[in-house]
Structure formats: structure tokens, C-alpha cells
Amino acid sequence: xxxxxxxVDFLGVHFENPFLLSSSPVDNCYEMCAKxxxxxxxxxxxxxxxPKHFKVDEVSPRFDELTKxxxxxxxxxxxxxxxxxxxxxxLHDLKKLKENYPTKIIIAxxxxxxxxxxxxxxxxxxxxxxxxxxxNLSCPQMTSHDMGSxxxxxxxxxxxxxxxxxxxxxxxxxxxxxxxxxDMVPAAKASMDGGANGIATINTVKSIANLxxxxxxxxxTVDGKGSISGFSGKAVKPIALRFIQQLREAAxxxxxxISGIGGIETWQDAAEFLLLGATTLQVxxxxxxxxxxxxxxxxNGLMHYMEEQxxxxxxxxxxxxxxxxxxxxxxxxxxxxxxxxxWDKCIGCGRCYISCFDGAxxxxxxxxxARRPTVDIDKCVGCHLCNLVCPVGAISTGEVVMKPGREGNxxxxxxxxxxxxxx
Amino acid sequence: MTKKYETEAxxxxxxxxxxxxxxxxxxxxxxxxxxxxxxxxPARFIRSVRFNNVKGAAETIRENNALGAICARVCPTEKxxxxxxxxTGIDCPxxxxxxQRYVTDFEQAAKMDILKxxxxxxxxxxxxxxxxxxxxxxxxxxxxxxxxxxxxxxxxAGGYLxxxxxxxxxxxxIVEYEIKRIVNLGANVHYNTTVGExxxxxxxxxxxxxxxxxxGASESKVLPMFADNANVETAVGFxxxxxxxxxxxxxxPENAVVIGGGDVAMDVATTLRRLDVKNVTDMAYExxxxxxxxxxxxxxxxxxxxxxxxxxxxxxxxxxxxTFKHRHIDSEMTIKSNKIILAIGQRVNAANLGITINKNEExxxxxxxxxxxxxxxxxxxxxxxxxxxxxxRKGKEVAEQIDKMVMGETPAADLVGGNE
Numbered sequence: 034x035x036x037x038x039x040x041v042d043f044l045g046v047h048f049e050n051p052f053l054l055s056s057s058p059v060d061n062c063y064e065m066c067a068k069x070x071x072x073x074x075x076x077x078x079x080x081x082x083x084p085k086h087f088k089v090d091e092v093s094p095r096f097d098e099l100t101k102x103x104x105x106x107x108x109x110x111x112x113x114x115x116x117x118x119x120x121x122x123x124l125h126d127l128k129k130l131k132e133n134y135p136t137k138i139i140i141a142x143x144x145x146x147x148x149x150x151x152x153x154x155x156x157x158x159x160x161x162x163x164x165x166x167x168x169n170l171s172c173p174q175m176t177s178h179d180m181g182s183x184x185x186x187x188x189x190x191x192x193x194x195x196x197x198x199x200x201x202x203x204x205x206x207x208x209x210x211x212x213x214x215x216d217m218v219p220a221a222k223a224s225m226d227g228g229a230n231g232i233a234t235i236n237t238v239k240s241i242a243n244l245x246x247x248x249x250x251x252x253x254t255v256d257g258k259g260s261i262s263g264f265s266g267k268a269v270k271p272i273a274l275r276f277i278q279q280l281r282e283a284a285x286x287x288x289x290x291i292s293g294i295g296g297i298e299t300w301q302d303a304a305e306f307l308l309l310g311a312t313t314l315q316v317x318x319x320x321x322x323x324x325x326x327x328x329x330x331x332x333n334g335l336m337h338y339m340e341e342q343x344x345x346x347x348x349x350x351x352x353x354x355x356x357x358x359x360x361x362x363x364x365x366x367x368x369x370x371x372x373x374x375x376w377d378k379c380i381g382c383g384r385c386y387i388s389c390f391d392g393a394x395x396x397x398x399x400x401x402x403a404r405r406p407t408v409d410i411d412k413c414v415g416c417h418l419c420n421l422v423c424p425v426g427a428i429s430t431g432e433v434v435m436k437p438g439r440e441g442n443x444x445x446x447x448x449x450x451x452x453x454x455x456x
Numbered sequence: 457m458t459k460k461y462e463t464e465a466x467x468x469x470x471x472x473x474x475x476x477x478x479x480x481x482x483x484x485x486x487x488x489x490x491x492x493x494x495x496x497x498p499a500r501f502i503r504s505v506r507f508n509n510v511k512g513a514a515e516t517i518r519e520n521n522a523l524g525a526i527c528a529r530v531c532p533t534e535k536x537x538x539x540x541x542x543x544t545g546i547d548c549p550x551x552x553x554x555x556q557r558y559v560t561d562f563e564q565a566a567k568m569d570i571l572k573x574x575x576x577x578x579x580x581x582x583x584x585x586x587x588x589x590x591x592x593x594x595x596x597x598x599x600x601x602x603x604x605x606x607x608x609x610x611x612x613a614g615g616y617l618x619x620x621x622x623x624x625x626x627x628x629x630i631v632e633y634e635i636k637r638i639v640n641l642g643a644n645v646h647y648n649t650t651v652g653e654x655x656x657x658x659x660x661x662x663x664x665x666x667x668x669x670x671x672g673a674s675e676s677k678v679l680p681m682f683a684d685n686a687n688v689e690t691a692v693g694f695x696x697x698x699x700x701x702x703x704x705x706x707x708x709p710e711n712a713v714v715i716g717g718g719d720v721a722m723d724v725a726t727t728l729r730r731l732d733v734k735n736v737t738d739m740a741y742e743x744x745x746x747x748x749x750x751x752x753x754x755x756x757x758x759x760x761x762x763x764x765x766x767x768x769x770x771x772x773x774x775x776x777x778x779t780f781k782h783r784h785i786d787s788e789m790t791i792k793s794n795k796i797i798l799a800i801g802q803r804v805n806a807a808n809l810g811i812t813i814n815k816n817e818e819x820x821x822x823x824x825x826x827x828x829x830x831x832x833x834x835x836x837x838x839x840x841x842x843x844x845x846x847x848x849r850k851g852k853e854v855a856e857q858i859d860k861m862v863m864g865e866t867p868a869a870d871l872v873g874g875n876e
Contacts, residue, residue: 034515104478299508323482327507334509425469 037336043312044205048075055315056142063126072325076138081115081169084150089117097252108268109318110242127161144169146179148197155201171211171236174262182211188223195227210234218283231290235273237263266318270296281310300334308354367439369415373431385419458703460730468558477505491540494848498552514563518570522595525560532750574601582660587615589835590670592851598641609650619696652808666858670835673802687776691799709794711735716799717742722753729760736762743767824854
């Protein structure tokens with residue numbers, strides 16, 4: 034079995050690997066976190082601890098899922114708020130976790146309704162020996178408008194609360210940002226100005242995943258009514274990656290320390306977040322679906338990726354993709370690349386023909402007798418929709434040609450890496 | 457003409473293997489992983505596939521089984537992991553063998569070298585026979601740091617894997633690649649070397665800490681009534697001849713009769729059809745409710761167009777005419793054919809090896825030890841099942857027992873064989 038050092042250093046804290054449970058139902062008590070540690074997670078952002086005066090009162094049921102074809106959990110909608118255990122119980126659990134798992138990292142997620150709450154909570158979790166504080170400025174389903182994403186979209190409030198937490202602790206502070214905002218940069222900058230040391234993002238996306246079309250309301254239905262609430266899982270990964278890239282593109286934030294969150298369930302997802310600049314990775318939805326054990330394949334798969342990349346430390350790839358992601362007007366538009374069809378692999382389903390005709394440029398010709406496609410290069414624009422719909426990987430990138438009148442040598446054009454072609 | 461014989465059924469693609477892995481319920485405490493005689497952990501490797509970690513899946517398979525790519529193809533999974541699969545409660549079991557084949561094919565394509573030779577511990581073992589059990593013993597011992605010499609009477613290693621199982625079911629390239637891994641791991645294979653003729657057991661014992669006899673049952677049995685009949689060929693001889701010639705066999709008549717009801721009989725009958733023999737009739741001793749061949753093999757044989765008649769035994773032979781009688785009902789039939797192939801079981805040839813073999817073609821005691829403290833048996837000649845997956849299990853078990861002996865520990869009582 035492959036062995037590689039997966040450890041990372043983040044805000045002055047050493048993590049044995051980048052994989053953490055995010056603040057959520059998956060790390061709600063001592064027993065859950067202990068089991069997760071035993072199965073290989075490096076740390077937890079313990080489920081958000083609120084002030085004593087805020088009473089959590091949850092609905093039942095509280096989850097919904099988005100499916101596509103036979104695939105469950107494409108996305109996951111949840112209505113849970115913050116920890117339902119008492120402040121004393123939560124602090125006790127934090128302390129006991131650190132005592133019994135001294136090498137694991139305990140991040141205390143906190144949320145207040147005013148400056149005093151934030152400062153007091155920061156003091157309490159610092160006394161409970163947490164390694165780091167994460168400020169939950171982003172939960173979209175709080176029953177108080179003084180809490181959650183309503184706060185996180187207001188840079189002034191964000192700065193004020195970060196300053197309050199800074200007064201209450203000398204621990205590193207992560208500010209957890211909401212994606213329910215057009216531009217995350219002002220809120221992120223405000224948190225750093227207030228005293229935060231890094232950003233955790235994204236929290237869940239406000240959503241209605243499905244409707245109960247008989248009762249005519251959103252799912253899940255609670256006594257005949259539904260609500261907008263947070264959406265997570267694989268479907269939000271593209272949104273998370275986009276926000277993280279935009280944070281690292283902003284002037285002065287090129288080295289911004291980030292804890293990446295949003296639809297991570299495989300080592301490949303993990304690698305993507307690392308390449309865009311996340312140093313630690315937080316996971317919930319795939320754990321809710323499959324359990325803590327998924328960390329085994331994320332760790333092992335990431336080790337194989339390190340081997341393939343010839344690196345000994347993950348720090349060598351963190352942020353490695355930031356500079357090659359550019360505005361769309363900076364892309365090379367001087368060439369096109371034709372698809373290449375491998376007739377030995379082709380099973381004659383005709384999916385490429387249908388998609389090309391109905392969704393692209395009518396550039397695939399269909400031989401009805403042989404049940405085989407061919408590419409009409411006069412019509413083909415090189416969009417590669419055919420490659421995406423082929424179920425057997427028979428279509429790959431082929432010949433590169435320069436557009437008429439454009440300069441350049443086709444051999445110098447970098448097309449997709451062979452990794453992406455099917456085995 | 458040979459394409460039908462040579463072509464293996466297509467395997468999964470990246471997309472379709474994910475679809476099959478997604479059918480897996482990812483059970484807690486998965487029953488499939490407790491059902492493999494060789495301790496394969498399908499729940500673990502299918503989960504790795506589901507989470508896009510095919511390399512990790514390959515590690516899970518290979519670290520447990522030197523013949524992972526072979527078992528993926530030939531294991532009667534319906535009796536083990538797929539029988540235990542929880543998905544059966546919904547529709548049909550996960551195609552565990554098929555997923556394993558995808559993973560091991562990926563392992564080969566990615567040129568992964570998962571097993572590493574252990575640091576030399578200064579000890580040596582000799583293995584007689586390079587069939588599946590011998591290959592597994594070699595692999596386990598090499599990873600533990602032993603020097604390993606394998607003595608093989610034929611010019612190629614692999615035993616029945618190389619000379620028996622037809623190409624369409626187990627391509628020779630796969631077998632060769634699995635053996636190459638073991639040679640690369642440090643196994644020293646002596647080809648064309650028959651122990652007891654070219655080199656003596658006494659020499660092997662003198663030069664090694666232990667000798668493992670893994671000769672298998674390599675010769676076909678012949679009923680006396682079929683002796684010296686020019687129309688009769690043995691299954692072992694026929695399958696080896698076809699495999700060697702890659703299916704280029706020209707002496708086959710329009711119709712053939714196969715006698716036997718096990719997997720070997722199915723292999724022979726299906727091979728005949730794939731070589732375009734028009735009428736192939738298989739006469740089986742067992743009735744279908746007690747059939748020995750695996751369901752997968754039986755199904756493949758029927759799909760190949762073989763006529764299978766169950767419950768009949770041959771009672772008389774006259775040249776190319778064989779008369780069969782039903783075992784329980786009053787029924788008799790006579791078939792005329794210039795090609796009669798006997799697949800009625802195999803015999804062990806353990807001449808000059810100092811091993812006693814009983815009527816069941818195995819040693820007369822349980823376990824792997826023999827009266828000689830340095831000599832062990834494994835594979836088909838050890839008591840227990842005679843499939844590849846069992847050969848892997850027996851290979852691993854005897855390797856552990858020898859390691860404990862050499863390292864001065866006492867093996868678990870149930871692994872020690874009785875005296876002859």
C-alpha cells in the first residue's frame with residue numbers, strides 16, 4: 034500500500050492530512066468525532082456552538098436530495114441549524130477530544146448574535162483548548178436574522194464580529210463565508226481587516242431542491258409548508274471552486290489561506306480544491322451519505338496522485354492552478370481541435386450523432402448500415418460535446434488545426450491531458 | 457476461424473464500471489467480503505472504484521492475491537462473494553468478478569508494481585509445480601524475504617492456467633503477465649525440469665529450508681473401456697493442444713461427444729463449438745440439480761449451442777460408437793462420433809516425490825504438513841476444494857505455516873497435517 038506524507042501546515046497548525054469534517058450534523062458530539070479520528074480524519078470543525086440565550090429548535094423532517102437518473106445525492110438540502118447540545122456539553126466535548134486525541138485538530142465553530150456573544154464564545158472555546166476558531170458567518174437557515182448568511186453578506190458586520198472574536202482569543206481565526214453573494218471578496222477582505230487569519234468557504238447555497246407537487250410546496254414539507262434552505266454536495270462543487278479561484282485572484286489575496294468546502298467526495302475533488310489554493314478540506318454531505326470511511330479512498334487516492342505528480346508534499350501543489358485560470362477574453366481562439374473516433378471501441382449507439390445534430394453543429398454523419406459515426410470536418414467546430422456523451426470513451430481529442438488566417442503552429446497547442454481520456 | 461476461440465468477452469469501460477459500482481449498496485460489514493475463500497475484500501475495492509480510486513482498488517486486490525487478474529475471470533463468484541451479495545435482495549448481485557477484472561486490467565495498463573520483494577531473510581524454499589497454488593506460495597514467500605525456486609516440468613509456467621483454461625475465458629497474455637510479476641518479484645523458475653527425474657527431492661531438501669509440493673492433478677483420467685481407442689482424446693490433452701495452437705486445429709470432425717459434467721467438460725464442449733464443430737453433445741453423469749460445473753460455465757456452454765444430456769453414464773464402446781444408460785430411468789442412447797473427449801476428472805502424478813496420494817487424488821490427511829518436517833503439500837493435492845481461488849487460499853496458508861516453522865513459531869493446530 035502506497036505511503037506518502039499528506040500533512041499540511043495551515044495558519045501555524047500542523048494537520049496530519051488535509052481532511053476535516055465541516056461544521057455540521059457529522060461532528061455533533063464527542064463520539065462522532067472520536068470515530069472519525071479513528072477512521073483517519075485529521076480534524077473537525079465541531080458543529081457550530083451558539084450563545085446560551087439562543088435556543089435551537091429544529092423541524093422534522095429536515096433534509097431533501099436532488100437526484101438525476103439513478104444517482105442519489107447529486108445535491109443535498111438541509112434545514113438544520115447549529116449544535117443542539119448545551120454550551121456546557123459542547124465545551125466539555127471539545128476539551129475531552131483534545132485530551133484524548135492530542136495530535137488531531139479541533140476547530141471550534143462559533144456563532145453569536147452580537148459582539149459580546151462572539152467575544153465570549155471565543156474566550157470559552159479558547160479555554161476549552163480548541164486549536165483554531167471558525168466563525169460561522171454563513172448558515173442560510175438560521176431562525177434569527179442576527180445570525181448566519183444575513184450577517185456574512187454585510188462586510189461591515191463581518192469586520193465588527195471578527196474584531197470581537199480577535200479580542201476574545203489569540204488562536205488562529207477562520208471566517209466561514211457564504212456563497213449567497215455575487216462577489217465574496219469584500220466580505221473576505223473585511224474579515225481579514227477585522228482580525229481573521231483565513232477563509233473557510235463555501236457554506237451552503239440557498240435553495241429549493243424539489244417541490245411536493247401534490248401539496249404544492251417545497252420539500253421537505255413540515256406540516257404542509259416548506260422553506261428555502263442550504264444546498265450542498267457534488268452539485269455545488271463548481272460554485273465552491275469558482276469562489277475560491279476568485280478569492281485568490283483578488284489583489285493582495287494571492288496567498289490567502291483557505292479551508293475549502295463544497296461537494297468533496299473523492300481524492301480528485303480534493304486535488305481540485307488544493308490546486309485552487311485550499312490547504313485544508315472540509316467534508317459533510319458525502320459523509321452523511323456514505324460515512325466517515327470515505328476518507329480512506331480520499332487519502333490513498335491523493336497519495337497516488339502525489340506519486341504521479343512526483344511530489345513529496347501537498348504544499349507543492351497548493352494554488353498551482355490559480356495562474357492558469359484566466360479571464361475568457363485571454364484564451365487562445367486561433368485554433369480548433371477535431372474529435373477522433375476509435376471505431377474499435379465504438380458500439381454504434383449513435384449518441385454522438387444525436388447530440389451533435391440536436392445540440393451542436395450537425396457535424397457527425399451517421400452510417401445507418403454500419404451504425405458508425407464519422408466527423409464532417411467542414412462542419413465540426415471542435416466543441417467536443419460528442420466526447421462527453423460517448424458512453425464507451427471511443428471519442429478523444431484528435432487533430433489540431435489553426436483557424437483560417439491565424440498564426441501559430443498546431444503542434445505547440447496544448448490539448449487536454451491523456452488522464453481525462455477513458456480507460 | 458480462431459477469432460471466436462481467442463476473443464474474450466468485452467470488459468467494463470470507465471463509465472460502465474462506475475455504473476456497476478454505483479449499484480453496490482456499500483454494505484456495512486459487507487457479506488461479500490466474508491465469502492471469499494482467498495480473503496478478497498470486494499466491499500473495499502468496489503468502494504474504492506466508486507470513489508474514483510482505482511489504484512487503491514488495485515492495491516486491495518493485489519496485496520491479497522497474486523492471481524487477482526486470473527481470479528477475476530475464472531472464479532465461480534456465484535458460489536462465493538456474489539452469493540453473499542445483499543443486492544440479490546433487490547434484483548441481482550453486483551458483478552464483482554467483472555469489476556475486479558476492470559481494476560486488474562487498469563493495474564496492468566498503469567504498469568503498477570504493488571507487491572515488493574521483502575528484505576532477504578537468508579532462507580530458501582523450493583516449490584514443485586507452477587500452477588496457481590505454487591505461484592501464490594512463491595509470491596507470499598518472496599514478499600516475506602525468502603529466496604524462491606520453482607521447478608516446472610513444462611516449458612511454460614502456470615499449469616492448468618496456461619495449458620487448460622481456454623483463451624476466450626482466460627487469455628494467455630493475462631496469465632503471462634501475472635507470472636511475469638512473480639518472476640520480477642524474484643522467483644527463479646526452472647522450466648522443463650521434472651522433480652524426481654531431472655532433480656531429486658533429496659537435493660531440494662538439502663538445499664532449502666522447506667519444499668512445497670504443488671503438482672496438482674495434471675493428467676486426465678481414462679475409463680478402461682476407452683483405452684487405446686483412436687477416436688478418444690483426453691480433456692487435458694485437447695485443451696492444451698488447442699491453447700498451444702491458439703485455436704488453429706484442423707482435425708476436428710462435424711460432430712463430437714464430450715463426457716463429463718464439470719467446468720473442464722464445459723470448457724471442452726464450448727471450445728469445440730467456438731472452433732466451429734457443428735454438433736457437440738455433452739453427456740454428464742450428474743443430473744442438473746446436482747451439476748458440478750458453475751452456473752456461469754453451464755450458461756456459456758448452452759449459449760455456445762452445446763447439447764447437454766444429464767444423468768447418463770457410458771456403458772459400452774465399439775470404435776466410434778458409445779452407448780450410454782441413464783442412471784435412474786430405463787433409457788439408453790448410442791452416439792456415433794469420431795471425436796470422443798473424456799472430461800471425467802484428473803489424476804495426480806506424484807511419482808518419486810515421496811508423497812502418498814489416495815483414491816480421491818489428494819493426500820490422505822488434512823492440512824499441509826507431511827511426515828517429513830521439511831516437505832509440505834498444497835494446491836489440488838491438499839484436501840479441500842480444487843478451484844483457483846482455493847489454490848490461492850491454500851498457497852497463502854502453507855506459506856504462513858512454513859514461515860512460522862522457519863522462524864521457530866508453532867503453527868495453528870488446524871493447519872498442521874497428520875502423519876501418513
